Amino acid sequence: MTHPLRDDAMFLLGDLVGFPTVTSESNLDLIEYVFDVLEPHATEIRLTHSPTEPKANLLATIGPATDGGVILSAHSDVVPADEIDWTGAPFVAMRREQRIYGRGTADMKGFLACALATAPRFAGLALNKPVQIAVTFDEEVGCRGAPLLIDDLRTHGPKPAAAIVGEPTELGIVTAHKGCYEYTTTITGIEGHGSQPDQGVNAVQFGARYIAKLMELADVLKARAPENSAYDPPHTTISTGWIQGGSARNVVAGECVVEWEMRPVSRSDASWVLESLREYEMALGEQMAPECAIVTVSEGEVDGLEDDPGSAAIAMMQELLDTDEVSTVPFGTEAGLYQQAGIAAVVCGPGSIDVAHQPDEYVSLDQLEACLEMLEGLGEKLSRN
DSSP states (O other): OOOTTHHHHHHHHHHHHTSOOBTTSOOHHHHHHHHHHHTTTOSEEEEEEOSSSSOEEEEEEESOOOSSOEEEEEEOOBOOOOGGGOSSOTTSOEEETTEEESTTIIIIIHHHHHHHHHHHHHHHSOOSSOEEEEEESOGGGTOOSHHHHHHHHHHHOOOOSEEEEOOSSTTOOEEEEOOEEEEEEEEEOBOEETTOGGGSBOHHHHHHHHHHHHHHHHHHHHHTOOTTOOSSSSSOEEEEEEEEEOSOTTEEOSEEEEEEEEEOSSHHHHHHHHHHHHHHHHHHHTTSOTTOEEEEEEEEEEOOBOOOTTOHHHHHHHHHHTOOOOEEESSOOSHHHHHHTTOEEEEOOSSOTTTTTSTTOEEEHHHHHHHHHHHHHHHHHHHHO
16 A cells, blocks of 8 residues: 655655755755745754855754654765766656666655655644754765754754664664764875986875875774674775876876775774874875975764664664664764764665665665655654653
C-alpha cells in the first residue's frame, strides 16, 4: 500500500534536487525554499550564516520550545556532477520505475524531503517534545556549517535529547563511524631555472617527500588497528586526494599544494599522526632555505561517532524500526558533532551510500516510504512521552 505522504515527498525531492547546491556554490535559494515550506508549521525558524560565503544553516522547531526533543539533521550541499557521465540531467529529478534519480537524492535530500513532507503531520499532533529540522551547509568539505548551528542551539535552545542524521544507510541504524580530518599542506620553495636546480628549492620534490611520509604513517596505522575493530578497513586511514605545483618542466617549482585526509578510528590515532607530521615538517624545513615554509591548514576536523550502548537515540531508533540490529560505517557524518555537544546521535536515512557521489545517484520509492513511516512513528512517540 502506497504511503499517503509519498507523493508529497516525491514532489519536494524534485524541487530540492533542482537546486544545484554543489559545495562551491551558495545554498541560500534552497534555504529560502525550505523556510517557506516549514514556516506554516514551525513555532520558530532560525538561520545561522557563514561568515565568509553566501551560505546558511536552518533550524526549525515544530511543537513546544522545550528541551528533550529530536532533531532531524540533513546537509544541503552535494558533490559535483559531470553531466557527461549521467544518463539524464543530474539536477532534474527523474522517476524511472521505482527509483528517483538525481544528484543528492540519496545523499541526502531524500531524507530532507521526507522530513519536510511529514512537517504538517508533526504540527497537527499534540507534541510533548519538539521535532527540530536542521539543514546545514558545507558538510562535504569538512562539516563547516554544523558547528555554527550547534553553537546556536547551545545558546538559544531548545536542546534536543537525540539527533537522527539522515545519511543514506538504507534505514539501517548506524551507531558508530570514523572521524574525518581534512588538511591542505602548502610547501613554499624558491623558483628558479631548471638548468640550475641547486639555485632554487623545488617545492614539488619536497611535496613528494611529504606524501611519502603520509604513506609511511598510513602503513604504520595498519598495525595500530584495534583488536576486533568493527570497521572496514579496521584501521585509521590516510589518503592523498590532490596535488598541484610548479609551472613548467624547465622551472624549479616554487610552490606545491597537497590536499589529504585522515579517517581516524580513535582520537589517539589522530593525535599521533598530527604530532608525527609536526616533527617531520620541522625536520624537512631545516633542509630548506629560511624563506621557505611548510604550512598545514585544517579544513575540518570532525571526530567520529562513538558507540554508546546506553544511548537514548539508539533505543529510540530500535523501537521505531522494530529491530535490534545496529552497524558501523567507515564514512564520516555530522553525528559526531552532535554527540560532542551532549546530544545522543545515530545515523539513519533512506538510500544507499553505494550510489552517493556516483553518476545516476538514486533513491528508491520503497526507501522513501519506509523513512516516512519511521518519521510518523517518531511523531506519535513524541506525542506520548
